[in-house]
Amino acid sequence: MQTSRLERVGPLAGIAAVLLTIVAVLMTSSDSPDFIDDAASITAYYEDDPGKLIGGYIADAFGTILLVVFAAALYVRLGGVRRGTLPPAAFGGAIGMCAMFLLYDMINLALSFRADEDGSVPADAAVLLNDLSFLVLGVGATMFAAVFVAFAGWSALGSGVLPRWLCYVSFLLALGLLIAPISWAFLPVLLVWVLVVSVLMWIHPGTADVAPPPAATTPA
Secondary structure: HHHHHHHHHHHHHHHHHHHHHHHHHHHOOOOOOOOOOOOHHHHHHHHHOOHHHHHHHHHHHHHHHHHHHHHHHHHHHHOHHHHHHHHHHHHHHHHHHHHHHHHHHHHHHHHHHHHHHHOOOOOHHHHHHHHHHHOOOOOOHHHHHHHHHHHHHHHHHHHHOOOOHHHHHHHHHHHHHHHHHHHHHHHHHHHHHHHHHHHHHHOOOOOOOOOOOOOOOOOO
């Protein structure tokens, strides 16, 4: 019973992470500036309603924490280190991805707090940090996400933890996440992937089949 309850934590964390991310996007995406936008648009974004932005990016940060829990649960489902390098590589990619997501949130929170405190943000700093946040999200996070989903799909293809069709979708998603100019467009697909994997983990609890280690022998 205890094991069964613990197996439910990962899927629930994944679903909650997706929901918090959607809430965060709804709170922070209104009139958001584009990459390398002009200084006036960038400063106006942070100064118009900094309290709303603070709430949105904090929600996103909590979603990222839950995403780590989901990734850890998926790592266990894939068989962990006992199945070689594939599950650890997937988990490493997930940790890197979450670190990039959290850095993105912290950059935007810093600018939002400054706008809330002073009523304005320095234009030069806002432009530089806004551009950096786009690169962190659209290049750093997506590249680590590609490692995560590709190695998770590859590992699951051999273990049967996930359906074969989802493994192939994972490879296609990873390819899209690696195309830097449009990689950001695949982040919503990544959320759908996390949601689908979470639901499948909830419906079909269990870990990958792992061959038992060879029995120890004693010298004659």
